[in-house]
């Protein structure tokens with residue numbers, strides 16, 4: 001029998017790995033497992049609802065399941081529904097591609113106050129991730145965003161947009177009526193470093209100049225380079241009758257957060273050592289400073305090509321940390337696939353693979369189940385939306401299990 005390989009995590013890294021393995025080991029039997037009944041990880045649940053073009057990368061991954069014989073086991077969480085040792089007993093190789101979903105903490109006083117919200121939590125919320133099913137997020141009038149990467153820009157843009165600017169997106173109507181239209185008036189975006197080393201994509205910065213209801217101020221964007229140029233280009237954007245103000249500030253380190261039972265002020269000190277301080281009154285503070293792993297999946301050290309120990313590999317954000325765009329996971333996936341192909345070159349497999357796994361996780365959903373969820377989301381949505389996501393896990397599972405309705 002040809003070797004069997006299980007990839008845990010159906011995000012971009014897991015899918016790129018399946019693609020690369022399909023080329024490196026064409027006869028291999030490949031399955032992708034995800035804790036959710038739906039594939040694609042942060043493409044579905046991280047990428048902003050108004051960036052549908054970015055989400056279109058899923059079309060190339062659909063081919064894996066529809067044409068290349070890759071299996072999908074949804075609703076199976078490694079560490080909860082199946083132990084790693086049991087999974088490894090079924091397959092010749094297991095690749096961990098579970099990403100990093102926990103918001104990194106600021107590590108300052110006042111961080112636990114209501115009103116302090118991680119970027120992961122709020123983006124899962126507005127992307128209708130099932131883990132946010134019972135969440136309710138209000139932001140108040142003054143929002144502060146900490147972070148100098150593209151996730152921070154996503155937060156700014158979504159908070160600053162008005163209804164008509166979500167045409168063609170998959171943002172649910174309940175969000176328009178809820179946190180987003182709850183009269184956010186000021187959005188301050190703060191970074192520790194000078195503007196010249198901020199990790200913003202200049203294209204995403206320039207996109208902010210299309211906002212129809214927000215003026216933009218950039219304070220002390222010293223330095224050189226494309227980011228500084230883009231900041232200069234959007235500084236002073238001032239549409240008529242704009243109700244919101246976005247202010248970029250650089251060179252401030254968060255020091256502490258204060259408030260009585262609810263966040264009221266964010267305190268910063270100047271990063272340049274001058275001793276200068278800044279106090280921003282705020283109702284909410286969103287942190288976009290990176291992500292960490294969860295306890296369900298162990299995170300042993302992996303080499304550059306993803307090798308952990310014979311038969312066990314890692315790739316994507318899970319291996320490298322929370323850095324890089326969707327396409328940047330591809331090189332990682334190709335490296336791990338090459339390594340697996342070399343390691344399994346002479347393996348004559350006696351492992352059960354898919355059939356063995358199916359017996360261990362009879363509650364798993366399959367790719368047809370995802371297709372039914374996908375179809376329902378696209379069908380039951382208003383004309384100005386491309387889909388409205390089903391947020392309830394049970395509702396998704398009910399649809400996924402309606403056999404005979406493909």
Ligand SMILES: Cc1cc2nc3c(=O)[nH]c(=O)nc-3n(C[C@H](O)[C@H](O)[C@H](O)COP(=O)(O)OP(=O)(O)OC[C@H]3O[C@@H](n4cnc5c(N)ncnc54)[C@H](O)[C@@H]3O)c2cc1C
Nearest residue numbers: 009011012013035041042046077078098099316317325326
């Ligand atoms: C808010 C946000 C916005 C972003 N926007 C963009 C963008 O616009 N453009 C861009 O190019 N990049 C963007 N990125 C970066 C991009 O999402 C990442 O590069 C990419 O998703 C990392 O892929 P991954 O497969 O390693 O992880 P993930 O996409 O996180 O996939 C991990 C998968 O593993 C599953 N999983 C987790 N734990 C378990 C378990 N125990 N058992 C089984 N399955 C499990 C998860 O459900 C998930 O499906 C964004 C990131 C974030 C956080």
